[in-house]
Every structure is written in C-alpha cells, then in structure tokens.
Amino acid sequence: MDFRFLPDEPSGSIRIPPGQTVLINSSDHSECLKLNVLEGIARVYCPCEETEGMTLAFLQDGDQLRTDCLCSDGVCVEALTNLRLETKAEEATGHGYDSVNEWTLQLLRIRHLGQAEQRLHALLSLLVSRLGKRYGEWCSLPFRLTHERIGELIGSTRVTSTRLMSKLRNGEMLKTAPGEAEIRLSPDLINTSPLSF
The missing domain is CATH 2.60.120.10 (Jelly Rolls)
Structure with a gap:
C-alpha cells in the first residue's frame, strides 16, 4: 500500500x-x-x-x-x-471528547453481538447515523466499503459479508448503482438496529 x-x-x-x-x-x-x-x-x-x-x-x-x-x-x-x-x-x-475513542467503543460493541447478520445490521446503522443522510425514502452513505473491509469490521469473512450484503439487496433493504460511491439503505433497516447509537 x-x-x-x-x-x-x-x-x-x-x-x-x-x-x-x-x-x-x-x-x-x-x-x-x-x-x-x-x-x-x-x-x-x-x-x-x-x-x-x-x-x-x-x-x-x-x-x-x-x-x-x-x-x-x-x-x-x-x-x-x-x-x-x-x-x-x-x-x-x-481532556475533552475524543472521536476516535468513541468510534472504537461503538465498533467494539458491534463486534460483541452474537450473529454476523446482527453485527452487519448494527454497523450499517452506526455508519448511517454518524456519516449518512436521509433523502426521501432512503438513507444514504456517501462512500462504499469493500466486502473484505465489512468482514473486518463485523468479525467475519469476506464471503460471509458478501452473502449478507446480497441478502439485504435481494430484500430491497440496500441499493447501489454501478459506478457510484453512494450506498442507499432502507430507513426500516436503520431504525431496527440491534444497538442504539
């Protein structure tokens, strides 16, 4: 690199x-x-x-x-x-607020959820709540993460991340357009997170 x-x-x-x-x-x-x-x-x-x-x-x-x-x-x-x-x-x-420590704490909370599907759900909710925006019927993240990076964040393999992301796409909870960096997520997915942020 x-x-x-x-x-x-x-x-x-x-x-x-x-x-x-x-x-x-x-x-x-x-x-x-x-x-x-x-x-x-x-x-x-x-x-x-x-x-x-x-x-x-x-x-x-x-x-x-x-x-x-x-x-x-x-x-x-x-x-x-x-x-x-x-x-x-x-x-x-x-002294004072440290954004790195706060993020590290939230990512650790996610890693301690029992199932990979719950961890992905919580991760996407955290990213949207902190870095995303709501546009009409969708929530938006202005960047994409590789399936390998998602696996690292939720403590799973790339294969598991790919399977879980495909499941969200097929369930119309997640949309991406070829050539665009943006990810659109259903508000229902974000609002039903297994963790509150």
Whole structure:
C-alpha cells in the first residue's frame, strides 16, 4: 500500500483524494499535533502487521485526531471521500471528547453481538447515523466499503459479508448503482438496529 506522510510541522490545509492514505507516526512529531477534518470522510486504522489494518474510527467534518493518543506504530488515515485536513500544534491536555475513542467503543460493541447478520445490521446503522443522510425514502452513505473491509469490521469473512450484503439487496433493504460511491439503505433497516447509537 502506498502512503503519503503527514508534514512534520503544523501546516495549512491538506487535500487527500479518495483511496489515498496518510501515515501518521507519533514518533515523527516533536510536539503533539491535532489533525482536524475540514471536509470529507476518513477511516482511521492501525498500520501494525499484527492487526492487519484494524479499523479504529471514521472521521468527518469537525472531528479531530491527536497524535499524542496514537500507538507506537501510529495510525493511517484513509480518505473515503474527498478529504481536506489541517494540522495544528496543541498541548497534550488529555481532556475533552475524543472521536476516535468513541468510534472504537461503538465498533467494539458491534463486534460483541452474537450473529454476523446482527453485527452487519448494527454497523450499517452506526455508519448511517454518524456519516449518512436521509433523502426521501432512503438513507444514504456517501462512500462504499469493500466486502473484505465489512468482514473486518463485523468479525467475519469476506464471503460471509458478501452473502449478507446480497441478502439485504435481494430484500430491497440496500441499493447501489454501478459506478457510484453512494450506498442507499432502507430507513426500516436503520431504525431496527440491534444497538442504539
């Protein structure tokens, strides 16, 4: 995988196209940096070989990532949509809301549901409630995840994820159009989540 490296010093706006990844290594920075998401949606994941790209969080406009809260190997930030970030120097205070920790907690809650179908249902509900929008009769996510990534998020195989996604498509609970990044989901699916978010 190709990585783009975050500048060592605080900088202005950084644009990242969908599919590109920025590696943030906490040991590369002499001071704590705060990464602000100005626009777009990103996936934050662990670059460690042992965890195989485990997703820690999703970030959107207004969310922050502090470099003093990273593991020794740092984290990767993958642009799921057109992404614009800024970095600023910040004193490490350890106080306040941390969007990465909140996402990690919610993803752990999902992983503890008993069946893969329940976990997928809860994951889609979480993504729509945090990152999606309601348009008419459908809820919309502005990006797609691969079946392999969905499997990683719900603790199943790619094959299981593909089977479950096909079941939702056949039940007219999920729609995708070829060539479009958007996923449309039925509000009934989102409103009947096995977890509340």
